[in-house]
Amino acid sequence: MNLANQNFFGTRLKLARKMAGMSLQDLSDKLGNMVSKQSINKYEQGLMNPTSEVLLAISKVLNVKPDYFLKKNTLELKEISFRKKSSMPKKVEESIIEKSRDYVERFFEIESIFNIKPKFRNPLKQIIINDKNAVEIAANKLRGAWELGHGPISSIVEMLELKGVKVLLIDSEDEIDGLSFFASNENPVVVVNRKFKSIERIRFTIIHELAHLLLEFENHIKSDPKQIEKLCHFFSSCFLIPKEMLIKMIGGNKRSYIDIKELISIKEYYGISIRAIVHRLNELDIITQNYYQRWMIYMSKTYGQKDEPGTFKGEEKQKLFEQLVNRALAEELISLSKASTLLNISINELRKGTVCAK
Amino acid sequence: MLNEREILINDSCILFDLIDLNLIEAFFKSDCNVYTTQMVIAEIADDAQLSVISKYISSGRLNIDSEDSFETIQSLFDKLPGLSYTDCSVLELAIRKKGVIISSDKGLRNESKRRNLTARGILWIIETLLKKEIITTEIALEKLKILPEINQRAPFKEITLLINKLENIDKKTID
Numbered sequence: 001m002n003l004a005n006q007n008f009f010g011t012r013l014k015l016a017r018k019m020a021g022m023s024l025q026d027l028s029d030k031l032g033n034m035v036s037k038q039s040i041n042k043y044e045q046g047l048m049n050p051t052s053e054v055l056l057a058i059s060k061v062l063n064v065k066p067d068y069f070l071k072k073n074t075l076e077l078k079e080i081s082f083r084k085k086s087s088m089p090k091k092v093e094e095s096i097i098e099k100s101r102d103y104v105e106r107f108f109e110i111e112s113i114f115n116i117k118p119k120f121r122n123p124l125k126q127i128i129i130n131d132k133n134a135v136e137i138a139a140n141k142l143r144g145a146w147e148l149g150h151g152p153i154s155s156i157v158e159m160l161e162l163k164g165v166k167v168l169l170i171d172s173e174d175e176i177d178g179l180s181f182f183a184s185n186e187n188p189v190v191v192v193n194r195k196f197k198s199i200e201r202i203r204f205t206i207i208h209e210l211a212h213l214l215l216e217f218e219n220h221i222k223s224d225p226k227q228i229e230k231l232c233h234f235f236s237s238c239f240l241i242p243k244e245m246l247i248k249m250i251g252g253n254k255r256s257y258i259d260i261k262e263l264i265s266i267k268e269y270y271g272i273s274i275r276a277i278v279h280r281l282n283e284l285d286i287i288t289q290n291y292y293q294r295w296m297i298y299m300s301k302t303y304g305q306k307d308e309p310g311t312f313k314g315e316e317k318q319k320l321f322e323q324l325v326n327r328a329l330a331e332e333l334i335s336l337s338k339a340s341t342l343l344n345i346s347i348n349e350l351r352k353g354t355v356c357a358k
Numbered sequence: 359m360l361n362e363r364e365i366l367i368n369d370s371c372i373l374f375d376l377i378d379l380n381l382i383e384a385f386f387k388s389d390c391n392v393y394t395t396q397m398v399i400a401e402i403a404d405d406a407q408l409s410v411i412s413k414y415i416s417s418g419r420l421n422i423d424s425e426d427s428f429e430t431i432q433s434l435f436d437k438l439p440g441l442s443y444t445d446c447s448v449l450e451l452a453i454r455k456k457g458v459i460i461s462s463d464k465g466l467r468n469e470s471k472r473r474n475l476t477a478r479g480i481l482w483i484i485e486t487l488l489k490k491e492i493i494t495t496e497i498a499l500e501k502l503k504i505l506p507e508i509n510q511r512a513p514f515k516e517i518t519l520l521i522n523k524l525e526n527i528d529k530k531t532i533d
Contacts, residue, residue, distance in 0.1 A: 052426050052447070056400045066397065067443040070435050113439055328440075329511075335465030336371055336511070337401065337442040346403040347370055351509055 007046030012069045014044050016062045019098035021091045030061040065341040075105045078182040081212045085175035092174050100191045103168050104183045106342050110324045113333050118187050120164040122214050130218040135231050139238035150242045152270045154314050156203045161320040167206060169318060171195045180209040188213045200273040202316050204236050211235035237280045240272045255286055264310035271312035275299060365457035368394045369448050370401040375462045375480045377407050378508040379501045384492050385483060386419045393421045395451055397444040423451050440465055481520055499524055
């Protein structure tokens, strides 16, 4: 659905301004004496069109390509759900939403060049989540529906991209973990902040955000955001390492003592943090609540609040979008300038990267 | 053959190729009527490249058009999903001035041809500079040999054919 067809330039200008976190006055100041605050307001209201010179100056200041302003259709985002500190300013929140919208719009644009019409079907639609048991069932069902087996998932991003979920990894200094939303035509989008985060934390957050999109909670849970957060966390654990595999790797249904090396080995194999594994062991009653708490204290004292020993050797990086742009370029479906616009990189950088097969 | 009365419309790719091949001075020696758009200049992000281009803008050898029609560019942009706004500004200028598009981007050249506009590339420039004796065969060959290194999207097969052609002419002249 389109937000505005009539005054598309004005609509886009306003969104780009929000993406840059600027007020009308900020933009006018950055443009020097070129355009007044009143003129920018007129552009946004659709009362005036800019000259090419002004369009270029605005693009430069707002750090978007001129093409951004000429898209007639603005993607509608539904069910936006944020994981952030409550103190995060509204301006920052809007900026992250607009950056995400811009990425998904560019993704859809390259897909349309190949006539790809992404259609996502939620395999968990029939399950109503009322407790942790239902979450565990849902996580197993998703692995089954997506034919992932019980083993480790080498790249969560790559796997999700192949299943029709768009993933955007951002580097934000702000206190945000991630967000999720549905883009037009019910396409799920997960955005995760990777700045200062371990790969295990990134993987966990991606699945947590996915859970927000795929799980249908019972009414009494819907009104309890804290409970939803806990259940999405639990879903992430269950999905990243299925119960049967964890029991097999830990060697039984009850353990009174666990060596850190055992946990490092599970962490490095499944790409899930030691803290999340220990939490899960407690949830499954494999270790007692008391032993779990001792573990948490030990981890904090030995490694600090966030650090841990061991690292998953995989990589989490969005690839599909770039692959499609490079393919379109190689097949001459788009020009070099178009590719640089889609990838948001300089044309010169791109010019040196594609080998012509002819 | 390059005609002095012809209006040439350059895109940024061709300007990058000419700068990297160190042929920009030779190109502007040819006394042709060269135009480009403000959008093309905005695509030059590298300061060193921009400084080279600015020299030709200041001396009036590269004209920057400022009479573009926002509506026409917008209309082209809406119809051509494979082209950028900058490409469309080049097309709009070529249509308005009945000019020849000079681009090393195959996507833009193909679209120009579909619209019955003449489009030429870097190999045409090298051949033309050679015919006008602005560069020697030796220099032309040297530039052709480094072209695939400076622009990995350059048409390798056509470059090889032109190299063979020039080497044979050179050989026959010596014989």
